[in-house]
Amino acid sequence: MKLDLYYARRFFQWFAIICSVLMTLVMLINLNEQFRRFDSVDIGAGKLLGLTLLNAPAALSEFLPLIMILTTIVLFVGLARSSELVVTRAIGRSGIRALAAPVLVAGLLGLLAVSTLNPIVAATSNRYKTLADTYRNGGPAVLSLSGEGLWLRQGSPSGQSVVHATSYGGGQDDIILYDVTLIEYATGKGPVRRIIAKSARLDGEEWLLRSAKAWQLANGVNPEKSATTHETLRLPTSLTQDRIRDRLGSADGISIYDLPSTIRDLSQAGFSTKRYQVWYQVELARPLFLIAMVLVGAAFTMRHARFGGTGLAVLTAVLLGFGLYFIRNFAQILGENGQIPVALAAWAPPVASILLTMGLLLHAEDG
Helix, strand or coil: CHHHHHHHHHHHHHHHHHHHHHHHHHHHHHHHHHHHHCCCCCCCHHHHHHHHHHHHHHHHHHHHHHHHHHHHHHHHHHHHHCCHHHHHHHCCCCHHHHCHHHHHHHHHHHHHHHHHHHHHHHHHHHHHHHHHHHHHHCCCCEEEEECCEEEEEEEECCEEEEEEEEEEECCCCCCEEEEEEEEEEECCCCEEEEEEEEEEEEECCEEEEEEEEEEECCCCCCCCCCCEEEEEEEEECCCCHHHHHHHHHCCCCCCCCCHHHHHHHHHHCCCCCHHHHHHHHHHHCHHHHHHHHHHHHHHHHCCCHHHCCHHHHHHHHHHHHHHHHHHHHHHHHHHHCCCCCHHHHHHHHHHHHHHHHHHHHHHHCCC
């Protein structure tokens, strides 16, 4: 038991050190990216630093598998060089048994990432998008999907606009909204115009509305009497194809606790929920994948340092870890496109990774 606690403590210490070093580097790179991205906007360094800090939880969540495999490599290379693994085997405990504590810590960290880090990432990601749109366009641009349809809010120096559509479609390079209602708000005032249209297509920096009817909303004016109809109507927008697609297809702004209800509401409204279902299952499978990263690192670094080839073993472990990470992401894409079942896309990569590395460990371990 004391030996297990020792291994667990060493593993967590290295995890904290590597996490701190890597996140410091990532935040410095991200801060430089924020300076470049907002080069044309007059905002202070303090606000850019705030945006960088808001990106930190998402970066930590993304780099967790890499941090886990590097932690395992550093731990077992150190144990091998100090001959602690040799002593462990000499007292009758196998190398695989020595893995119990690191695997348990990795599983607990995975559960913590799912239960705590995921909601934090959702909150900070939403706040980052709101602040970035505010700094860039003078107001936040918000997109949400609900049982009532698709909602968009776009900001500009002259005011805000709220767009509602009952459904959306289009190809890879085209986004079309159907049964559109748009309300324009002036800065510091209430609504000034209401527009309905059969469809709206994003054309460059403008919405192209078809079969539109517009009402002016002002005191002393009869809206219906002053209403105008348009076969086509163009309205400026700060939104782009990429920003809308990123928000439509991304679940990083939704907490794992809210995903089931979001999937249910979108399904009832007739929207595709495949991407959200896969994301939900991938998040649930995260502890298993982090455990697989620990086993990958251990499979190539648990042998004694006197055998040599430590550098090659470390490189092989890192490359295999990246390969498994790529396979997981590839399976996730296949699941999102409906080419394989959701459960297979989310759970097969971590389970297969664990079985593969356990086979390598059993083959190499002499007991």
